[in-house]
Amino acid sequence: xxxxxxxISMDSYEGQEVNITCSHNNIATNDYITWYxxxxxxxxxxxxxxxxxxxxxxxxxLFIPADRKSSTLSLPRVSLSDTAVYYCLVGAVSNYQxxxxxxxxxxxxx
Amino acid sequence: xxxxxxxxxxxxxxxxxxxxxxxxxxxxxxxxxxxQQTPGQGLQFLFEYFSETQRNKGNFPGRxxxxxxxxxRSEMNVSxxxxxxxxxxxxxxxxxxxxxxxxxxFGEGSRLTVL
Numbered sequence: 001x002x003x004x005x006x007x008i009s010m011d012s013y014e015g016q017e018v019n020i021t022c023s024h025n026n027i028a029t030n031d032y033i034t035w036y037x038x039x040x041x042x043x044x045x046x047x048x049x050x051x052x053x054x055x056x057x058x059x060x061x062l063f064i065p066a067d068r069k070s071s072t073l074s075l076p077r078v079s080l081s082d083t084a085v086y087y088c089l090v091g092a093v094s095n096y097q098x099x100x101x102x103x104x105x106x107x108x109x110x
Numbered sequence: 111x112x113x114x115x116x117x118x119x120x121x122x123x124x125x126x127x128x129x130x131x132x133x134x135x136x137x138x139x140x141x142x143x144x145x146q147q148t149p150g151q152g153l154q155f156l157f158e159y160f161s162e163t164q165r166n167k168g169n170f171p172g173r174x175x176x177x178x179x180x181x182x183r184s185e186m187n188v189s190x191x192x193x194x195x196x197x198x199x200x201x202x203x204x205x206x207x208x209x210x211x212x213x214x215x216f217g218e219g220s221r222l223t224v225l
Binding site: 034090 | 155
């Protein structure tokens with residue numbers, strides 16, 4: 001059963017690139033990796049999803065190495081509004097289990 | 111396309127009472143999952159329903175229960191409320207399979223306060 005581990009907190013500055021890594025050592029072959037963003041008192045919001053290698057959309061990139069034991073969410077040129085909690089999720093296709101990380105609190109400073 | 115709707119948004123109960131929360135998923139979504147989130151804490155998975163069947167369950171006591179109706183709407187119930195049940199309860203909907211596993215759409219949550 002996959003377990004996800006991510007840093008509790010990180011901080012950075014406006015305009016920097018931020019990388020948040022999630023470890024998922026026991027990920028199964030068909031499992032997908034998804035990242036969410038959550039602001040206080042709101043439900044999490046989908047950022048990006050991937051299976052292997054690299055996925056990019058208009059807000060982020062997701063890097064997944066060949067062994068898939070970790071994944072890295074990359075946020076380019078962050079702004080103050082990117083201050084939020086970021087969750088890593090492993091979705092187990094075989095039994096539909098959803099394994100959530102504990103969340104990384106990202107603080108962006110001016 | 112309407113998003114996930116949770117009702118009520120806020121409610122106050124006293125210890126020993128019970129509460130029922132409702133979640134209407136996005137049209138076409140058959141999976142509904144529920145989460146408890148206390149201040150400063152992450153998402154604690156309660157249970158997931160797919161086509162009216164509970165497919166997965168987290169580690170919560172039996173006081174927490176749920177169900178899903180044929181139209182995919184879901185309810186969760188907490189009986190014999192305790193102070194520690196005060197939390198934001200989030201519902202998420204999804205298509206529920208294959209590559210969509212993990213692609214979830216969350217509601218704004220129901221904030222429960224137990225006095």
